[in-house]
Amino acid sequence: MFHTEDFLKAFKPHRGDAIVVPGRGGKHWVNISDQPDLDLPLGDPAMGGHAAFAFGLALAQPKRKVVLFDSEGDLQMGLGILLTVAEQNPANFYHFVLDNECYATTGGQPVPNAKNVDYAMLAKGAGYPRTHSFTELDAVSAALPEILGKPGPVFVTMKVHADVENKPINERVRWRTRSWVQVVGDLQRKLGIAA
Amino acid sequence: MNDVLKKDELKAHLSPETVLGQLKQHGVTHVVWLPDSETNWLYLLMKAEPSLTLVAVPREGLACPLAAGLTAGGKVPVILVQNTGLMESGDSIRGWLFGFEVPVVFIVGMRGWNRHGPRTADTSPQYTEPFLNAFRINYYMVESDADASRISLAFEEAKKTRHPVAVLVGDEYHGFIR
Numbered sequence: 001m002f003h004t005e006d007f008l009k010a011f012k013p014h015r016g017d018a019i020v021v022p023g024r025g026g027k028h029w030v031n032i033s034d035q036p037d038l039d040l041p042l043g044d045p046a047m048g049g050h051a052a053f054a055f056g057l058a059l060a061q062p063k064r065k066v067v068l069f070d071s072e073g074d075l076q077m078g079l080g081i082l083l084t085v086a087e088q089n090p091a092n093f094y095h096f097v098l099d100n101e102c103y104a105t106t107g108g109q110p111v112p113n114a115k116n117v118d119y120a121m122l123a124k125g126a127g128y129p130r131t132h133s134f135t136e137l138d139a140v141s142a143a144l145p146e147i148l149g150k151p152g153p154v155f156v157t158m159k160v161h162a163d164v165e166n167k168p169i170n171e172r173v174r175w176r177t178r179s180w181v182q183v184v185g186d187l188q189r190k191l192g193i194a195a
Numbered sequence: 196m197n198d199v200l201k202k203d204e205l206k207a208h209l210s211p212e213t214v215l216g217q218l219k220q221h222g223v224t225h226v227v228w229l230p231d232s233e234t235n236w237l238y239l240l241m242k243a244e245p246s247l248t249l250v251a252v253p254r255e256g257l258a259c260p261l262a263a264g265l266t267a268g269g270k271v272p273v274i275l276v277q278n279t280g281l282m283e284s285g286d287s288i289r290g291w292l293f294g295f296e297v298p299v300v301f302i303v304g305m306r307g308w309n310r311h312g313p314r315t316a317d318t319s320p321q322y323t324e325p326f327l328n329a330f331r332i333n334y335y336m337v338e339s340d341a342d343a344s345r346i347s348l349a350f351e352e353a354k355k356t357r358h359p360v361a362v363l364v365g366d367e368y369h370g371f372i373r
Contacts, residue, residue: 040267046290049260052252053291056264056272059225059250080253084261088250180295184267193269 001159002137004098008032008069010141014148018065018094019187021054024105025069025098027163027175037190040183043176044105048077051095055085058093058152061191065092065148072099072119072157073111079122082155086127091151095123100162108164123155130154209339209364211237214302215244217346218273221300225250225265227258228275231304237275255280259287263295274359277304278323281361288330288359296357300349301332305363327361334361 005028012032019038022029026041033039040057042050054068075081075097085093101114111117120131131154132147134140140158147154165172178186188194214237218226225248226241228234241247252258255276262272276284281303292299307317327334333352335345346362353360 044290045263045294046260046286048256049263049287049291052257052260053264053267056261056266057268058264059248060265060268060270078254078257081257081261084250084252084257184295187267188269191269 001135001161004028004069004100004160004163005032006137007098007140007158007160010137011067011144014144015067016065016148018067018148019057019061021050021057021066021068023050023069023074023098024071029069030175030177037186040187041176041178042180042183045180047074050074051078051081051085054095055081055088055090055093058090059088062090062092064191065094065152066090067094067148068096070095070097072097072101072117073103075119076111076117082123082126082128085153086123089129090153093153094148095128095153095155097155097157098160099157100160102162102164104162104164107166108162119157120155123157128153128155132156133158135159209337209342211240213340213343214346214364215240217343217350219244219246220347221350222271223273224248224270225262225272226275227252227261227265227272229253229255229258229277229280230275231277231306234275234304254283256284256287259284259291259297262299263291263297266297266299267295273300273302275302277306277319278308278363279306279319282319282322282326285326285330288332292359293330297359298353298355298357299359300346300353301359301361302346303334303361303363305336305365308363308365310365323363332359332361334363336363336365338365 004025008028021040030041051070054066058066102108102110120133124131227250229252258274265272306319307315308320335349337345349360349362
């Protein structure tokens with residue numbers, strides 16, 4: 001098990017010009033990334049949709065890699081998206097899951113069957129051609145060139161420590177500095193997409 | 196007499212070709228959908244249409260973030276679902292469509308609706324319009340080919356307001372079942 005922030009630091013040199021949807025890793029990624037216009041830190045628009053959003057982006061921009069840092073709680077809410085991704089088979093979609101075994105933003109309650117779910121097996125069963133599971137930072141760091149160097153869709157699940165938050169939402173430090181509309185607008189300008 | 200009735204029935208149909216024509220007219224690139232029995236013929240047409248990519252989802256709520264992602268990437272999706280699936284999508288509509296100002300059109304099969312309105316044994320149509328009103332989603336009822344311009348209105352309104360807009364397909368009249 002390792003810290004999300006450490007993994008994101010290890011990922012950064014391998015990013016290239018990929019679009020990154022940092023999911024629950026967003027609060028760390030905004031301080032690590034040096035290409036914010038290609039980042040889509042979304043916070044929590046509606047839980048269960050990060051994978052579908054990032055996958056939609058990958059379909060729309062097939063020539064550019066889209067990297068998603070999903071979470072197991074979000075994925076559990078929308079597991080069916082694995083089937084849709086596998087059917088469409090987007091070669092530019094890289095689906096990482098930060099599995100902290102709990103709902104960290106609501107106080108750390110365990111997700112259903114937290115310690116016994118094999119997410120890589122679920123993805124494999126849904127039809128993802130490549131899947132990986134990691135519990136150690138060194139191992140995933142060493143594998144990143146191969147993971148990102150081959151076509152997607154690829155699914156990578158990692159055990160990470162939970163950053164549990166217990167404060168009421170209104171008392172939490174806001175790490176997002178741009179609204180959802182601004183984030184998308186910045187990306188579209190960067191990619192030359194007319195809004 | 197029978198011929199007259201037949202002509203009237205045809206007038207009352209909403210043909211899949213009309214819907215497909217509207218999708219093409221408004222530059223739709225992707226149809227994010229979960230089919231119901233009434234839209235199967237439309238499916239066959241869409242599948243044969245090279246300008247459209249069909250993206251099937253196993254639960255309708257997933258269609259909203261998917262459409263938001265497609266729109267962020269510069270594409271033009273529509274969401275084609277049944278009224279039951281529309282209602283299933285509530286929080287995703289709030290967060291992903293209104294939150295991201297996605298100008299997407301829902302095409303919604305009105306399961307259980309007939310010319311007398313929602314008063315059928317199926318409870319789903321009774322809740323559909325109240326649901327849309329609660330979410331402040333404007334909608335247009337389409338029953339026949341003569342109503343095709345309402346589909347255009349929906350696309351234009353979505354683009355102008357940057358909000359989702361719904362087209363409700365009155366089940367009893369459309370010609371999707373052949």
